[in-house]
Amino acid sequence: MEQDERTFKDIVHRHRDLIWSVCKSYRLSAAWTTEDAFHEVLCNLWRGFGSFDKRSSERTWIFRVATNTMISLARKSSNRPANIGELSIVRQHEASCMDVDYRDLVEMIEATQEPDRTIIKAHAQGFSYAEIAKITGLTVAAVSVRLSRALRKLRKKYGG
Amino acid sequence: MRDFKQQMKAYGDEMKSSRCPYSEAELDKEIRSVIWNTQPQEVLTSATKLRMWPAAVAAAIVVAIIIPTAIFAGRGNTTAEIASVEVDGDHVYFACNNGCSADATIETFKKLLK
Numbered sequence A: 001m002e003q004d005e006r007t008f009k010d011i012v013h014r015h016r017d018l019i020w021s022v023c024k025s026y027r028l029s030a031a032w033t034t035e036d037a038f039h040e041v042l043c044n045l046w047r048g049f050g051s052f053d054k055r056s057s058e059r060t061w062i063f064r065v066a067t068n069t070m071i072s073l074a075r076k077s078s079n080r081p082a083n084i085g086e087l088s089i090v091r092q093h094e095a096s097c098m099d100v101d102y103r104d105l106v107e108m109i110e111a112t113q114e115p116d117r118t119i120i121k122a123h124a125q126g127f128s129y130a131e132i133a134k135i136t137g138l139t140v141a142a143v144s145v146r147l148s149r150a151l152r153k154l155r156k157k158y159g160g
Numbered sequence B: 001m002r003d004f005k006q007q008m009k010a011y012g013d014e015m016k017s018s019r020c021p022y023s024e025a026e027l028d029k030e031i032r033s034v035i036w037n038t039q040p041q042e043v044l045t046s047a048t049k050l051r052m053w054p055a056a057v058a059a060a061i062v063v064a065i066i067i068p069t070a071i072f073a074g075r076g077n078t079t080a081e082i083a084s085v086e087v088d089g090d091h092v093y094f095a096c097n098n099g100c101s102a103d104a105t106i107e108t109f110k111k112l113l114k
Helices: A003-024 A034-049 A058-079 A088-097 A100-111 A116-124 A129-136 A140-158 B004-016 B024-051 B055-077 B102-112
Strands: B082-088 B091-096
Touching: A003 A034, A003 A058, A003 B024, A034 A058, A034 B024, A058 A116, A058 A129, A100 A116, A100 A140, A100 B004, A116 A129, A116 A140, A116 B004, A129 A140, A140 B004
Parallel strands: none
Antiparallel strands: B082 B091
């Protein structure tokens, strides 16, 4: 196996959980499974691997590519999106908590416009403002303002 | 009153605790499939061009020009050799002895068929 392929394989192995997590957090049509989305993300990562200049961290690069892939797939699926209950991020949580409030929150996050939805998801994943700025192409200040505004809106809508 | 902060924390925890269900072997298989299926896209146009030639001519091109050139290109980048080049449908398969530079062979192949 070539060096590039070996490096790529190592990167994917290291960040497999992050990729999976991004894939399962988007609402796609019933024709798309999380496995399909995961495969699509890997294809895009491999296509973009040659131009990954390491100016951002591997984790940031992976999240950006995975998120862009999922936004694109979600757009294609928008004519027949799955019910929010079909999202595995909801199913898993419900299995442990059976919490309808949580389900509402996921629904609201999914309904948030881009780039705020990506900012919220990246923040939930624990990315710093500087990393989210690299993911979204916004400035750190803009990320900070947008995140706080998006969370405020979400809280108001959620009623908490 | 619903606890927004707690639910946001639960959302974050859920995201961070996600575990990819693939085993090491399954993930390797998936990655190999991605690399295998993505790389030949580069030569898709060239392969289609090759298929437009009569089969005997196409085979002669592969044996007389592409294989020796591909071996050369492979050696330029690594010490690997290409064992065979096979045209099947719209894909061109390069079989390597111990791993060769796919980019170099693809570039050579594309130049040859331009």
